[in-house]
Amino acid sequence: MSYSFEAEIKDEHLDIITQYIECEVEVDATVIGGELITEVTDVLREGKSLTRGDELSRALAARIMNMAEDDLRNGGPLWSRVREAEGIVLTGHPADPDTQWKQVA
Numbered sequence: 001m002s003y004s005f006e007a008e009i010k011d012e013h014l015d016i017i018t019q020y021i022e023c024e025v026e027v028d029a030t031v032i033g034g035e036l037i038t039e040v041t042d043v044l045r046e047g048k049s050l051t052r053g054d055e056l057s058r059a060l061a062a063r064i065m066n067m068a069e070d071d072l073r074n075g076g077p078l079w080s081r082v083r084e085a086e087g088i089v090l091t092g093h094p095a096d097p098d099t100q101w102k103q104v105a
Contacts, residue, residue, distance in 0.1 A: 002024040002025070002088070004024055005099045009060075021045070021060075021064065023045045025065060026040065026041045028041055031101045035100075036088065040065045040069050043068075
C-alpha cells in the first residue's frame with residue numbers, strides 16, 4: 001500500500017542545503033505468528049518509481065527507503081499511518097513477553 005512521506009535530505013558537505021522531497025513509499029506490512037514484519041519496497045514521485053529510474057533516482061530512492069524504514073522502526077508518523085490503514089494492533093502490554101501483534105483488518 002502507498003503512503004505519503006516527506007524526506008528531509010541534507011547535503012553531506014554543506015549543512016545549509018536541505019531539500020524536502022514529498023513522495024509516496026510502498027510499504028508491505030504483515031503479521032506472521034504474532035511478529036510484525038514491515039518492508040519499504042518502492043519510492044514513488046509523481047506516480048513514477050524512483051527505484052526503476054536512472055542512477056541518481058535509484059540512489060535517492062535507497063536513501064528515502066532507509067529513512068522510511070527508520071521511521072517505521074521508531075514509531076514515527078509513517079508507522080502510525082501504516083498501522084491504522086493495515087489494522088495492526090498490539091495485544092497486551094508491550095512489556096509482557098506474551099504480547100503479540102495482530103492484524104484485524
